[in-house]
Amino acid sequence: MTLIKLSDAVAVDAHELTERFVRASGPGGQNVNKVSTAVELRFDVRNSSLAPEVKARLIVQLGRRLSSDGILVIHSREHRTQRQNRFAARARLAELLERASRRPVERRATKPRPAAREKRLETKRRRSRVKELRGRTRGPDE
Numbered sequence: 230m231t232l233i234k235l236s237d238a239v240a241v242d243a244h245e246l247t248e249r250f251v252r253a254s255g256p257g258g259q260n261v262n263k264v265s266t267a268v269e270l271r272f273d274v275r276n277s278s279l280a281p282e283v284k285a286r287l288i289v290q291l292g293r294r295l296s297s298d299g300i301l302v303i304h305s306r307e308h309r310t311q312r313q314n315r316f317a318a319r320a321r322l323a324e325l326l327e328r329a330s331r332r333p334v335e336r337r338a339t340k341p342r343p344a345a346r347e348k349r350l351e352t353k354r355r356r357s358r359v360k361e362l363r364g365r366t367r368g369p370d371e
Contacts, residue, residue, distance in 0.1 A: 241326070242278055247271040248315065253306040260309065267306035270318040275299030279326070287329035301325075 253267035260266075274287055274295060288295060295301055305318035341349075 241272070241322075245272060245277050246319075246322075248318075250311055266309060266311050266314055267304065268311065268314040268318045270303040270305070270315075270322060272301045272303070272322060273299060274301055280330075282332075283326070283330050286333075287325065290329055291325070 247270070249269040249271070250265040251267045251269055252265050253261055274284060274291070276299070277284065279287070288299070291301060301322075303318045303321050305314040305321070308314045308317060
């Protein structure tokens, strides 16, 4: 079982990644037409060796980027060489896995202090008075 180290915090089994090299589109002249430099990296999230909680967070974060089979496909075609595109695709995968591995911080409910509450209400009263003065003047019979 060979591990591929994607970053300092993330490593994945080599058999879990599938790379396919295809021809890139766009500018590049003859090189684009004859050399398969673009990388299509596939990672099966559902059948991976990730921790269940990380897997669940990743599936939620990826949303529609995940196929119905639970496979994440990352395309990289921004560089001229296979090697650079392979590193770019793996870096993108590492970033996604790293983000999913961070446990979200739980929000603790807090209560405003009485002085802060009073200050907020006083500010509201002051604003109300200012806006009230902007209206039409009322005569004695209104």
